[in-house]
Amino acid sequence: xxxxxxxxxxxxxxxxxxxxxxxxxxxxxxxxxxxxxxxxxxxxxxxxxxxxxxxxxxxxxxxxxxxxxxxxxxxxxxxxxxxxxxxxxxxxxxxxxxxxxxxxxxxxxxxxxxxxxxxxxxxxxxxxxxxxxxxxxxxxxxxxxxxxxxxxxxxxxxxxxxxxxxxxxxxxxxxxxxxxxxxxxxxxxxxxxxxxxxxxxxxxxxx
Numbered sequence: 001x002x003x004x005x006x007x008x009x010x011x012x013x014x015x016x017x018x019x020x021x022x023x024x025x026x027x028x029x030x031x032x033x034x035x036x037x038x039x040x041x042x043x044x045x046x047x048x049x050x051x052x053x054x055x056x057x058x059x060x061x062x063x064x065x066x067x068x069x070x071x072x073x074x075x076x077x078x079x080x081x082x083x084x085x086x087x088x089x090x091x092x093x094x095x096x097x098x099x100x101x102x103x104x105x106x107x108x109x110x111x112x113x114x115x116x117x118x119x120x121x122x123x124x125x126x127x128x129x130x131x132x133x134x135x136x137x138x139x140x141x142x143x144x145x146x147x148x149x150x151x152x153x154x155x156x157x158x159x160x161x162x163x164x165x166x167x168x169x170x171x172x173x174x175x176x177x178x179x180x181x182x183x184x185x186x187x188x189x190x191x192x193x194x195x196x197x198x199x200x201x202x203x204x205x206x207x
Contacts, residue, residue: 002062003041003048007055014058037062072114072121073187079110082121090125098128099135105142112146115187179207 005013016022017037021030039062048054072078083101091098101109105128114120128141139147178197186192194204 001041001043002039003043003045003054010055010058014055014061017058017061071187072117073185073192076110079121082118083109083125086122086125087129090122090129094126094129096129096132097135098132098137100137102136102138105137105139108139108142108146111185113185113187175207179204 002013016033019030020034021032023030045054045059049056049059087098087100090096100106109124116123124143124146127143128137131141132138179193182193182196183190186196190204191201194201197204199207
């Protein structure tokens, strides 16, 4: 998490990269080093550079080759193979008979936005395995927040006009449902939700 380095450590790291030497703690002698540095951050490092929270000179030293790894909510196709990889490992560690998910529980797993990314996915698996006493994890073993998020995405579109029917109120309800569903799917990120809905962020905020 290079983006979390305080200013004094940014200076020290920059010096190592420029001079290609390090000074061990308690020593007055510089030791030459030959390394290739791979760094990572979950912050918007460009914004941190603009705001002065991250040194520009260090940023350009580090940013030789940049690889963007999208959050899990933007690559739902990765969820099944991640579950297939992690679930047996978690089950073995807990001496559990769990082999997989019931269909409705798997649907919840696939529809969730995972604001905590893969760490949250593994945490959910560990919780479900700890609670499950059968071979298949059910919805009851999943976190309430995950089940609630899925229920918000289930938008009723049945057309049932009758006495007292209010078209404006019904349209507003449907609009609210779609907005809540988009926000749930994107973990509350308004820009991503607006893109899903095909509107601008300004329009989303107004609505």
